[in-house]
Every structure is written in structure tokens, then in C-alpha cells.
Amino acid sequence: MRSGGSNAAFALARILKGEQPLSRRRPLRMTIKKVYFKLLFVLLGGITVTNRAGFIKIALMAALSIALALGIPAAPPSNRVFTDVAPGSWYEPQVLDMARRGWLNGYPDGSFRPNRPVTAAELVAITARCAGVANTGGDGGHWASGYLRTGLDRGWYDWDEIPPTGETFGKPIQRQLAVKILMRAFLPDVRGDYNTESQKIRDFSQLDGRYYEEVLAAYSVGVARGDGSGRFHPKSSLTRAEACTLIDRARRLIEELPAPSRSPAPSPGPTAKPISGGVAENGWLQVKGTQLCNEAGEPVVLHGMSSHGIQWFPQFAGEQAVKNTAAYGANLFRVAMYTGEGGYLSQPEAMKQRAIEAVDAAVHQDLYVILDWHILSDGNPMDHLSEAKAFFSEMAERYQDQPAVLYEICNEPNGNVDWARDIKPYAQEVAGAIREKSPRSVILIGSGTWSQDIHLAAADPLEGENLMYTLHFYAGTHGQWLRDRAESALEAGLPLFVSEWGTSAADGSGGVYLGEAEVWLEFLEKKGISWANWSLCDKDETSAALKPGTDPSAQWTEQDLSPSGKFVFGRF
Known part of the structure; x- marks a missing residue:
């Protein structure tokens, strides 16, 4: 689901078909045309094709070969209709709507591959685009690094679920984690009653506890519905088509659900500036x-x-x-x-x-x-x-x-x-x-x-x-x-x-x-x-307050403190 792409092959085809008037061609397109014709001539080996339709067919095949050889992702057609999204399929409206809005791209061959498992990076990227998040702020080492960094920063998921080191970016994402991400992104204030919603999930016992809140919330508003047997399959992957459908349901509910109401906050207690000091000064705490x-x-x-x-x-x-x-x-x-x-x-x-x-x-x-x-x-x-x-x-x-x-x-x-x-x-x-x-x-x-x-x-x-x-x-x-x-x-x-x-x-x-x-x-x-x-030790990790080898039985100086230790000890 990478963004971007090139319309070069499509531009060449339009030129060859006569769909783009010469008067509207920009110098860049003329350059592309000349380069493609030169490469095309080489690929065709000087073959003369007298049939116009045959020429166009060979030209398109050659142009696509050039694009693939150069590593240029081919853009889908301008109407974003994917070659493998069947008309009338259960996911067609959601997929095409998201594609037309620019939230969803396919593969270089123009396909969407609806039955392929959605990866962690793809799920986060689609969610982020739908939420209006730009792909910025990442380390640049992965096509979705900006989306993933934002998702982590906003608490859509925890670091251990999709580690920022990247080893799970391209792996299929579990359904329970996918639901957590989209509910936190779109409907963070929705809550589901444990007793009511858990009864709807026949395989609820397989759900990890850390996902109870979001999954139950998703069931309470119809974002998640399970299969025909009432099972959610929390630890199974979900397809790209299923992911788009779930995201679309959650996104559309943002405007439909009423804003959460807040009860008046209780008295916070004393408001004077807090004091410090030890036990002798403060006694029993309360x-x-x-x-x-x-x-x-x-x-x-x-x-x-x-x-x-x-x-x-x-x-x-x-x-x-x-x-x-x-x-x-x-x-x-x-x-x-x-x-x-x-x-x-x-x-x-x-x-x-x-x-x-x-x-x-x-x-x-x-x-x-x-x-x-x-x-x-x-x-x-x-x-x-x-x-x-x-x-x-x-x-x-x-x-x-x-x-x-x-x-x-x-x-x-x-x-x-x-x-x-x-x-x-x-x-x-x-x-x-x-x-x-x-x-x-x-x-x-x-x-x-x-x-x-x-x-x-x-x-x-x-x-x-x-x-x-x-x-x-x-x-x-x-x-x-x-x-x-x-x-x-x-x-x-x-x-x-x-x-x-x-x-x-x-x-x-x-x-x-x-x-x-x-x-x-x-x-x-x-x-x-x-x-x-965390923590007072000399372990060789950045959270340790002391440098490795620090003597615990000696009086410490600034030289014994790690960068973290200097920062923290200066805040006591």
C-alpha cells in the first residue's frame, strides 16, 4: 500500500493511442516520450509493426517492462478501480471509496489483492491516512516509518506490539491488535460493557486481556462483528479487504456518535505548592x-x-x-x-x-x-x-x-x-x-x-x-x-x-x-x-543512572553518573 508511483507508462499509452493532444504535452512528457521510444526501439529490436493495435499492445508491454525494471511503481488507473476488485463484492464500496480519497493504493500491476493478509505497516498506514496523518517524522528507513512513529506516539499501539526496530512491520497483524489500533485512532472514548459484549464473542477466552477494552468497544458499536459462527479469531490475521471494511466502519462512526460527556471533577484536595523533605519532617503520609x-x-x-x-x-x-x-x-x-x-x-x-x-x-x-x-x-x-x-x-x-x-x-x-x-x-x-x-x-x-x-x-x-x-x-x-x-x-x-x-x-x-x-x-x-x-544500577543500558563499573560502596561523584543519572539526580 505504498503511496506515490509514476504515470509514465499510462502517459505513453495515451500518447500512442492519440488520447493526449500534442499541443497539451509538456516538455517533460516529450522527454519521457523520446526516452521511451528509444528504449522501445531497442526492446523491439527494430521490428516494424504495421498493425496499430498490435503496436500499441507491444508498446504497453515494453513500457511496463521498463517501469518494472527501473523499480517504478505503476499507478493505478485514474478512477482507482483495481483489477481484482470484483464488481458487487462485499468490500467493493469501501475499497473504492478509500482509493478515490487517496487513502489506499494498490500494487504496481494495478491489483489490490483483497485476500492477502494485511501487514502491520499497511494497517497503521491506512488508518493514519484516514485520520489525516502525514507520513512524516519517521527515520526514513521504511516507507511507512512516519505513520508508524505517529501511531506509537499517539498510543494506538505499544512498542512491544509493533517494535520500532521494524521486525514486524511487514508481517500480518493480529485481528485483536488491528481493532485496538483503529478504535484508539477513531473512537477512543467508546466503551463496551464487559458482561454484554463478551457474550457476543464465542471465542472470547482466546482474546488477550490487554485487548478487552478496545474489542468490546468495537463490538458495542458494530465495528467488529465476528464471523457467521460468532467467533472473532483474535490471534488470526485479517485480509486487506477485511481491514478496509473495519476501518471504514470506525471512521464513519466518528460523526454519528455523540460526544462523550464528562462528569464534574471531584475536589482534588489541597492546592498549596507541594513540599518535599523526608520522613522526620513529614511523618505518616495520607x-x-x-x-x-x-x-x-x-x-x-x-x-x-x-x-x-x-x-x-x-x-x-x-x-x-x-x-x-x-x-x-x-x-x-x-x-x-x-x-x-x-x-x-x-x-x-x-x-x-x-x-x-x-x-x-x-x-x-x-x-x-x-x-x-x-x-x-x-x-x-x-x-x-x-x-x-x-x-x-x-x-x-x-x-x-x-x-x-x-x-x-x-x-x-x-x-x-x-x-x-x-x-x-x-x-x-x-x-x-x-x-x-x-x-x-x-x-x-x-x-x-x-x-x-x-x-x-x-x-x-x-x-x-x-x-x-x-x-x-x-x-x-x-x-x-x-x-x-x-x-x-x-x-x-x-x-x-x-x-x-x-x-x-x-x-x-x-x-x-x-x-x-x-x-x-x-x-x-x-x-x-x-x-x-528506573533505575539505580550500573547495568549497560541507557536507563541506568550509573556508569558500568561504578563502585556501590564508594561515595559517588558526577563522574560516576550516566547521562540519565545526571539528568535525574539534578531533578531531586
Whole structure:
């Protein structure tokens, strides 16, 4: 579906047929004609053709051969009628309408290939054209790089779904991802009722949880309808004809559906300028409206670092490393205790002891400290509910009189996970276990899609006090669309805490994206949102705050900090 092309072959044919008067030919067309005739003479080997029709036929074949040899995509006929779009076919009206509007191009041979699987790049490109997006801003290495960059920046899809490295650009796209992209592009405010819409999908169990929202929304307004047996086939590809039909349905609904209504935002709580300071100054934390406050009810903002996984980098969660961080002005430290990947589930006693040592080190430095149940590869928190309840019950009892400790109960739920079905029930159980031992502590709750689905939490939050919801972002991956989502969540009354963010792309590397990071920090400062940066370690990746080989037991200088570390430590 590449744009552009050349009408050279068609111009030559029109000249030969006498359809273009000589008086209207421009010098460029005369040049093209002369070149083509010279090449044509060579190709024909000086053959004399006395029959006009035969001459035209041979000329057209030769012209097409020249165009293909030069790598020039042949443009479809001016009326955009593709050679393989059968009159009266179920997709003909949508395909031809999109082609005539300039949103859809075919192949050099004039075909559309309706039954061919649509690729990720093609789907994003057609969606972008229909949405009025120009193909600009990409790296230029791929014909659709601008469209793909825009789609990623606008949150149509996540970096892991269509990696910007390009390995999936030309591969067939899954139906569930295609629906997510077009719904986010055209109908981002539409919601579908879980109980009602899921019953329409006979193979709903095959749908990954991260796509529930968009697929259910698509069914609720008739964008997605399934096949004759009621199946959606979420992980199968879809054809180019099917893709165009889905996009056309979504696009046409923009003007038909009423604009979303917004309820008046609840009181956000204290509006005074937030203060910083450590535990000795602020005491027990509490949540008022959407704002984190100190014991006196004054707004407070925490700034600091997150460790990397303490199964890999325990030395950078030790006494001296935490002391060094505090010396730069941080008042927060996050202890990332992975559950999978060799973490707590593999060696519970060893990881628990490391976590306790890290928490105690932060307390000794007058820092607030987040004890993080770092689910990642084990994306559904419900999979290890009993282990989480036991761990947090023990920790809440241990630190029940310690105002420094906050509990982050599910780092980044992801994959086949749902807010209403999995995350919220899990959070209710674990929060209850904590409250039995430590009723005053602040509890941080993650959401789906790596703690970015805060809009779902805002629509159905937990009941209780001193609960906040985590938002995670990486400057090289997550842009304005996620800030807009955060803004909406705050307006809905959801207290936010950025317990993890990075200056890199979401994979921890790439960048450093300091310009976008600055935009994010300005937004967080304006909203009074606390944050912890990923990560305090010397790993050889751009998100690490320290250069490889940094001594964790020594006092650090500016020379020990990475570009990311210098930027972040300067913002405490």
C-alpha cells in the first residue's frame, strides 16, 4: 500500500493511442516520450509493426517492462478501480471509496489483492491516512516509518506490539491488535460493557486481556462483528479487504456518535505548592483527593530512585548506595523485588531478606521507601495471590509502626489480564491483608498494560483510604497520549503515583530522551505527582543512572553518573 508511483507508462499509452493532444504535452512528457521510444526501439529490436493495435499492445508491454525494471511503481488507473476488485463484492464500496480519497493504493500491476493478509505497516498506514496523518517524522528507513512513529506516539499501539526496530512491520497483524489500533485512532472514548459484549464473542477466552477494552468497544458499536459462527479469531490475521471494511466502519462512526460527556471533577484536595523533605519532617503520609499529603495534611511530593531487580543488583540497594542517593536530595527509594525471573517465587527467604535490608537502609537515611512486589514476566497478579498476601501481611506487621514504608502490590500487570476480573479483586485481597496489620500505610496499585490502564482503574476504583494508582512511562516510548490519560484520570478523582519511569525507551535502552523526559517531569511537577526513576544500577543500558563499573560502596561523584543519572539526580 505504498503511496506515490509514476504515470509514465499510462502517459505513453495515451500518447500512442492519440488520447493526449500534442499541443497539451509538456516538455517533460516529450522527454519521457523520446526516452521511451528509444528504449522501445531497442526492446523491439527494430521490428516494424504495421498493425496499430498490435503496436500499441507491444508498446504497453515494453513500457511496463521498463517501469518494472527501473523499480517504478505503476499507478493505478485514474478512477482507482483495481483489477481484482470484483464488481458487487462485499468490500467493493469501501475499497473504492478509500482509493478515490487517496487513502489506499494498490500494487504496481494495478491489483489490490483483497485476500492477502494485511501487514502491520499497511494497517497503521491506512488508518493514519484516514485520520489525516502525514507520513512524516519517521527515520526514513521504511516507507511507512512516519505513520508508524505517529501511531506509537499517539498510543494506538505499544512498542512491544509493533517494535520500532521494524521486525514486524511487514508481517500480518493480529485481528485483536488491528481493532485496538483503529478504535484508539477513531473512537477512543467508546466503551463496551464487559458482561454484554463478551457474550457476543464465542471465542472470547482466546482474546488477550490487554485487548478487552478496545474489542468490546468495537463490538458495542458494530465495528467488529465476528464471523457467521460468532467467533472473532483474535490471534488470526485479517485480509486487506477485511481491514478496509473495519476501518471504514470506525471512521464513519466518528460523526454519528455523540460526544462523550464528562462528569464534574471531584475536589482534588489541597492546592498549596507541594513540599518535599523526608520522613522526620513529614511523618505518616495520607491521600487527600488526588494529592499525596504529609501527616499535617500538607501536599507533599516524593522524588527518588528505584533499584533494579535486587536478585541481580543488590549492591545498589545497600546502605552506601542509598546514602549516596539521599545525598543528592532524593526523599524516596523503591525496592524492586521481582517475583519471577529468579526472584521471590524462586528463593523467597533470600529475596525477603534482601528486601528488608534495602528497606532498612532507606529508613536509616530518612527516606520514604516503596516495597515493590515486582510482577513482570508473571503478568497476572492473581496467579500468586496467596504468596502476595502472605508476604505483605508479614511486612506490614514488621513495619506497622514505620511511617516511611509504602506498599506497591503489583508492579506491572500485563498480557491476558483484566482490571475487573483480575487486578481489582487481587488488590482488594492484598490491601485487606496489609490493612489488618498497618491501617495507615499508603498502598500503590498497578493496572493493566504495564500500569498504563489507569483509565480503567478510574472508572472502577477500589474503596478505601490512602490508596494510590501507579502510572509507569518511558520517555522514548510514551508521549502526550499517556499524559492526556493521566489528566483524565486525575479529573475523575484517581490519585496517581509514578512509581517507575525511565529516560529511555520502554525496553530500558535507546535514547536518552531528555527532551521528552523534561516534558514529563514538568507535567508531574504541575500535577504534584511523586515519582521514582528506573533505575539505580550500573547495568549497560541507557536507563541506568550509573556508569558500568561504578563502585556501590564508594561515595559517588558526577563522574560516576550516566547521562540519565545526571539528568535525574539534578531533578531531586
